Amino acid sequence: MPKVCEVFDGCLTAISELLTQQSPTPSSQSSQGTRVKEGLIDHIQVIDEFLGSLEQCVVHAVRTDHPRVLDSHSLVATALHVIKGTFSHCKDSHESYGKVFPLVSESLSSLFKKAYSLQKVLMGLIDKLQLPSDSSEEDVTDMVAVCQGFHVIGCTVSGVDASLLVTTWKFLAKQLTKHKEVLKNHVDMAPLVRTLCSEVGSNCKYCVELASKDAADRQNGCGDQKLYTRTLKICRFFMQCLMCLVKDYNGYLGSCIKEIFHIILEMQSLLPPSLSAPPLSSAAAEEMKATLLVGIEPMIQHLLDNRDFIQLVTARNKDLPCQHNFPLCLVQLMVMDLLPKCSDEQKDQWISPKIYPEDEPRDSILVSFFNTLKKCYTELTLPVYLPGVMCNGMPQRDVSLYEHVCTHLCGFAASLPARHFPVLETCLLGNVLGADLHCALAATDVWCFVARYGTAELCEQHVHLLTKLLCQLPNSCQHLQLHLLLRRLVPLMAEPHQEKFVQTYPPAQHPSLWVHLPPVAFVPKLRGKICAEGVRYATPVCQKWLGLRGRTLGTLPELHLALCVLCNMYSASVRQTSPLQSSAPVLHTVSRLWDIVSASGAGKHRVVEVVAVKLVELTGYLLGQLVPEDIIKVLSRVSQWLKTSPPQSVKLSITQLLGRAGRLSLPPSPQQTQLQELLAHLFSTLLQDSGWVVHHHALEAFSTFAEETPYESILPKCLQNESVKSRATDFIKGVPFSSSDVPPWNAETITQQQRRIEAFQEKRLADISSRLEKMESAPSVESPEQPSAKRVKKDTGSPTLTNGNSVHPKEEDFRTVTDSLKKDIGKLEEFSTCENPPEWYQEELKSLHQRLGLLLEDS
Template identity: 35%
Template sequence: MSQTNTSLLDQVVQWSQETCRQRLKSVLPELTISSFPGNIFALMSVWIFLDSLNALHHKSESWDDHIRILRIITDMFLPHIHLSELEDECFSKILPKAVTMFDSMMKEIMDQVGELSSQNTELCALLRSILQAMVQIIDALSSCVRHIGTFEETPDLDFIRSLPTCILKVLKETFHHCKESEVVYCGRLSLVADLLQGLFKEAYSLQKGLLELLDRTHLDSNASEEEVSYMVTVIHSLLDICSIISDLDIALHANTWKFLIKQSLKYQSLVEEHLHHKEISNSLCDNLLASFNSCLELAEQMKHAGLQEATQSPEYKLFQKTAKMCRFFANTLVHYLKEFKYFLTKFCSCFHRLYLQIICKFPPSLCAPTLPLAQSEELKAAALIPMDALLLQLLPLRPFAEVILQKDLCLSPEHELPHCLLLVNVLGQLSSQPEEVLKLWYTGSQFSEETLRLPLYQALFTSFRRCNTERQVPVLLPGVMMKGQAQVNVSLHQHICVQLCANVAALPPAYFPVLECCFVDALLQADTQTALLATDVWCFTARYGTAELCLHHVVLIAQLVKACTAECYQSFHLGLLLKRMVFLMTPIHQMELVTRFPPSEVENLPLWRRVLPRALSNDARHSVETDIIGLTQKAVNDWQSGGYKLGQVNKVVRTTSFINH
């Protein structure tokens, strides 16, 4: 620094506040130029010819001079600058230089730290002095923030434009250095640990002040494109900081995320088209999963150590803090999705995967860890319950339905049951949805140009069929609460059956044709348990609906039974359903069934062979038995008149099978 500048600084530090106010216009420009002199590059060329340690000495002395100027400006002149003049007169001139100086200090530490050791006392002292200088820069930036806080008026972003961006750059560098300190200092951390702790503390305080300041600022709805771009940059810078501090401090991490989301919503109409929604949503999902998995690990460790009831233990308190963060990220994700859902449609597969990853860690999933009851309940509140809220926000999104209802959805074995339960949850939430959402889920894809999408019922039957291991174990789920009775656990079959029946009871009539097609599809596939599930629900539908609906269904099934000319699993499944459905028919409709499919005709015998006589009313049973006895008598007579040929025995047996019921 020149002798003239040194003399000026020596004079200025002796001035009173009044003198600083009076000399502001004449001295401040000279100080802002001196804060990073024009001959810095000449100085750098000199440093090149010095040995490393001497060069570092010269740099350190130069930095000390610049910091001295910076502190004089912020402490003595800044209080006398009006809010509207801060940017042009001060911030735009000194803050970028301060950031450049901070970056050069950080680079110097990285260049020299490899030689650091307890024996190299001179280098250790120099690096410590650099860290102390960095703390002073952060403190000077904090002074700027505090000064703006003294104004009663709301600061316009144009008045402080350079401040947030410069501070965020310094914070990002600082937090990253602190995070990587163990790697950077590689066993020599103890030599500078106290200063790093102080550096982090100052940065923490600076960020807190900056966020409070930004919270006071305001952008009008008619803000310029440049102002909007600036705010978007601030939000994205905070997102970058969030990714760095996730392992540093829980409170800092949570508060930064809170502010990021708050600002995004505060200026939603202005910034929503410019935000990096993918990065924000992915980061929320990653943080949620990370905190959730940490909770699982902590709970298992507590269980093995016998600390699950030691509520005052450090492990239990850490578990509670981590569970709180898990709940925070889950609720934040739901809130963000609620506000920006139509900008997040491309990422529905990520939300589906997140849902499965959370659900598979809870019973009845076979891969769920066995956790102590208290910790399990806390985790349910933190992660499982918010998944229902997440699903509610995703229901109206066509891309989400297309992901969930894919025909050939590839899932890992541990995600088959969670996906099945997801579909069941969708069923439960559809009753409160508008017509367009019902159509989206119930009907499946309608046109060839659409992405192929199964009807929800078909997807659920398919998913149930793929849960073969869970059906064999079997896994158990909580049953429906009955008045006056204790809740019991039920099989997956019964759980889905109850939910399907409840859904069908509220299903608008327009979707019954789709439901019937899904029933038929489930009956005609090879898995008998899936066919039984479809049979149970179909019987409920027939019983819950009108007598005419029941007749319609029985006629449909009877036609399908007749169409199965050979003994096969389709014939068995359809026959089982028909056998149960006839019990539900009115006597009049049973007689109509007899009329439509006369037992006296041989081609109708496969149908009546599936019907239990005790299912029929007296009149219907008498009519059926009379027709079949007559047909049987004719078959026996024909066999007798034909000379009791062995080849005619099967015909006689077929006609007498109904009588043998």
């Protein structure tokens, strides 16, 4: 047999040497051309005879009752060598033979067929070979060589003959499964698995390409349906082979886990609902998902304890293309669905990993999932739909990606062991305080599920923790997200815990907390108490501000806080469930505030804007209780504000006020006529506003007003503009608004929006970093062990140059003056304890107070 291999290789070498000579044309009749042609045919004939003889030898060996690996070693090795060489020679023949190829094409075709015939009988021989567990090392080595040889054959015939390729891999997978207990410590599985992943990926791409390109053709009856069906079957076969090897050789796969991970992501990115998938018919998409994607979850289940796979899924720095973020999100959800059935050791690796110094940085599956979810902004916004969870007695429905995520996250949270609960709490709190809105909302929903699913004591602990955190955090967007979470958790508390909460955090001592926490979140018997305490705190604050002589911008934040508390206490939902006993002091206060507060400075000063907004909102809640004179006064002042082009927030608050004006009814009088004129003028102005947000809210307010108002005669006066009249009519009838100026709402638009958001966040982080660097680079406080040298005494007057010209004061000058003022105020506080101060003392203090207020206004 070794001699056969030498002669076979010699024939191939001789053919190569003949082909390097001048190749004749097919019609050449020269002596050189004839000699080359005859030489090629002779060598091909020799190879043909070798193939036939080897086939007879293998057939004879098959007839042996109990063939052994060692007995057939030389025959099997030679047959494999000849088959691999023949297939490789035939595969490259079209290029290597060039113009001579038509002269020898029939002979080469005969060679290919005979090699295929030899392979079939060889597979029959190997299939009869037995490899017991006590086999010798030499027998195992021979079988490993056989598997590697058929792997090479499979790589060689890939893209040449699909039937032969499937047959080769089917036999190879069968042998690897049959002898897995003996081979798993000897065969190198990484090259085999990589080849399978490559075949799955290429066939899946080709199948999707056929389905997308020929969708219209197949509907017309002229598409290549057979090619599509055959490609899909081949892809399914390779996927099954891959699943089989991953299952049988789990723990012995070597360095091919990365290829498995990427082929899982690639397959999901090629099929809907992935946005990177080409357009496919629903039938083709469902068929391919049912054929190919169904094997992903079982494959992941066998890889849950693989450290390389865990590292790839939860790596902190994933170098993945953008189209793989959504598939990775689905893979991580699959992992969380499978973890409850795993051992404690496997759960620890995924949820609370121990990272050693030599390991690459990675996160827990929860943290990694939320980081991936941040990159699925487009899929969450469009949204992308996935099959929902099956419920007994109800048909399955498609749900958005957000609902899909929340459902599976809640299921995972419910299955977490107690030792991993701190990981969940830390992750949820970090995302609630994070900058990503979708992650914050998902974390909030999961947190509320935990509060409902857990004990009453757990819910109480979470509420008190968040409340303490709110009292410590500065005002920011995250501040609002915590308030939203808290107002959802409070109704889940037990009644005794709610009572304790109100006692611990009364509205009078924690007004900023009760700005966002509605009384309706508590049990009915506590709502009246909360509202009464809130009004008792806020009303004196407003009255105190009204009594000030020097009202400055610095005094407005306290007034704004009090108005916010009153708005929360008098909101519509509160008044319906727990009406306050008496609103007379509040009504009187609101009436006086309208005499003083002006929105003319709202565009210049943010604090004036927010106070004006809250005053309008509170007035809307109390509109039905105001006397006609105050109603006319409010609407007149609002009409004046609109003439000054106030900020958008003020306009929106006015639309809400008008939406609640539908139930106003005055007896016939000049006041009624004035009221109708003011309402018509206000609606007409806001409905013609150029801002689409204000315009839309004005349409909503007008629709509500038109349904409730007894003054139907003023409705035409509100719609004097024809275009506005048309839009208002369509809005009331429920006709959707359409405009060619609105950009299409598609994946590309959402992706561009995401890039703008990311650029804004990067710029914001860069600004924060630069400010922190400046703070760090500033002169530090001297160590107390080495006292600083005494500073030179400076003149406390205005800084001047030597020639008398004044210069701009520096920060040191401001600090010197303010420090001196603090000392003087401290002395004045000591003087205030005297029983008989001078008569002029109080007047001087008021004068100083007024001057300081003017300084604040000018600044």
